[in-house]
Amino acid sequence: MRLYKPLIKKECLEEIFSARGAALYLVVIGVLSVFSLLLVSNTELSLLENAQAVYMMSAIVMTLALLIIVIRGGDGFAGERERETLETLLITPVSPAEIAVAKLMGLLFTWLIVFVLSMPYLWAVGSTGQNLLSALVYLFAAGTFLVIIFGGFMLALSVRMKTFKGALSIGLTAFLLSGSPILLGSSLRQSAVGRVVDLINPFATALNMLDSVVVDSLGLLFQIMPLAILVFYTIAAIWVLSMTIRRVEL
């Protein structure tokens, strides 16, 4: 148990102080800055209602965070295996399940940093409009659920995959698939098939929830179903990870 806490600390701090972590965060704020500048310079975008701009910004924040989670989650065990540090980690008194928890905590910490970095952008875009506070609350909640879902599945995948590349390619494919309904546009998603696909896709569910909260100003009562779906996937991800972590191969 004593080693458990330093492991979490290591997983969290490694991301801030490593060059790779810093580069990822710089990319995140670089993308957010570019989008913000587009909002100012583009005539069509500058006329957007604040709530709409906040929703778009929130969607970008969530997408960027999940992309980092997929990369970091894939690196979780497969990266340790490639760097030949997994064996050292496994012979410590910390159980594999505790290592997985520490890595998941590291991913959640990454999300926290991305969220904090994105807050000034969301404020700049939406402080004169409506629902900024709701947007922040729901973005944080939905993002946390999604990070556990994607992070849990990616860590489980990296336990099974021999290489980081393999875990990453499968993870990125799954990430693109989960993002594909969003690319279809609202008209196609209004069909029965589109709605079902949206409902079973946690990423789309989270985005639809944000849309209904920020743009349509709908209350908590309307968010029960999306929240239930996200909770279901979160439990499923934790269960899959706990099952996979029982047998870690070197």
Add this chain to the structure above:
Amino acid sequence: MKRSYVLYLTLLILLIIAGNSYADGTPFIQVSLQAPKSALKMGDRPVFKGVVKNLGRHSLKGLVVYLSLVSLKPGHEHPVDLEDWSAQKAVRIDQLAPGETHRQGWPMRLIQAGRFGVALTVVDPLENRPVVSDLVPFDIHPKPTIASSRILLVAVGEPLLLLISFGLFHWIRTRSARLREAVQI
């Protein structure tokens, strides 16, 4: 006398036939929509007033009334999805007695600038022809909503701040490592 009698009778029959055919083509529902009189700009929430009146002799049941919005921008005319514009897209009128009038406010959130047209359609389940109101054209004036000065401050300031922080941290770390080495020597 006999001739004029026949003429009157023929005229009467013709009038009855014409009247019946006119009644067949005339809907029993009258629908109208009225736009707010004030100038509209983005972000406003005007209420369009819709009126549905039963002109017939019988009650109408299960009428469905819905709003349609079209963009009238020259060269880019297209129907507009009301999802983000209006919370209420349609209403159902359970029963409308003869001569009765149903008034309904249609609030709309204006999220885009340009020239638009809105119309109200009433569908009677027993009729195969819906009744549509006149198209009500209206203009939405643009209103920039994004505060450019605030965005510029964040968009340029935050990356710079982060770069300086990382640079400073790296410099302190390197310097302390060198100091430690010097102390050891």
